[in-house]
Amino acid sequence: MLRILGLAFVLLFGVVALPQARAAATDPQGIVQGIADDLGKAIDGHQAELKSDREKLIKVIDGILLPHFDIDYASILVLGQYARSSSPEQRARFAKAFYESITHRYAEGLLNYTRGRVKVLPTRGETNDKKTIVRTQVTLDDGKPVAVDYAFRKTADAQWKAYDVIVEGISYVTNYRNQVSAEIQKSSLDALIRRLETQGADALKTMEKDQQGG
DSSP: OHHHHHHHHHHHHHHHHSOGGGTTOOSHHHHHHHHHHHHHHHHTTOHHHHHHOHHHHHHHHHHHHGGGBOHHHHHHHHHTHHHHHSOHHHHHHHHHHHHHHHHHHHGGGGGGOOTTOEEEOOOOSOOOSSEEEEEEEEEOTTSOEEEEEEEEEEOTTSOEEEEEEEETTEEHHHHHHHHHHHHHHHSOHHHHHHHHHHHTHHHHHHHHHHHHTO
16 A cells, blocks of 8 residues: 555656646646646656756655645644644644655656556545545556545635545545654654654655554
8 A cells, every 4th residue: 555655646746736837727626637648748758867866856846846735734634633732843844854755755756657647537526615636547557547536725825735645545644644643652743853854765664664564
């Protein structure tokens, strides 16, 4: 599941933000459809360059993701009950460290994306003008179709931003909230933040390994 979750993050990086050429698509489904169509073309021919220059790859992701991903909201959800007892400074540090860890954890997976992997599905059920789910079907390397949904919320300035990925019914927010809770219980929120700030992706790998039982 974590491998598929990693792929979902890769797709979120591309799906939520890549080519700015389709600026007319401002609703969540339109954004996802337009980006899914253009993602393969956007990275085609640049894989070797970006793979050899990781810092450039990270800068590319930062430039395309940050305006469209609600880091603060997602981080509060990941912190769960600990968000209420944390200070604004702790929440800000955690949000930054968590985002950077996720980015470094899954960055190179973007380079493996190929055109045609994402199929945006029709909207199902009631719509909401504050939150919505965009349903997609992602084809893995072995041809297996996987349901990947993206949760969007409308911010105070009326911008739609993504904050969660649901793979086969399992939410990344819930997945990481369980890991974060276990880490905080073992030490403290400050200790976890320091680990993420200093170890980044390695800290996430350790957390995932611990959750899997070794």
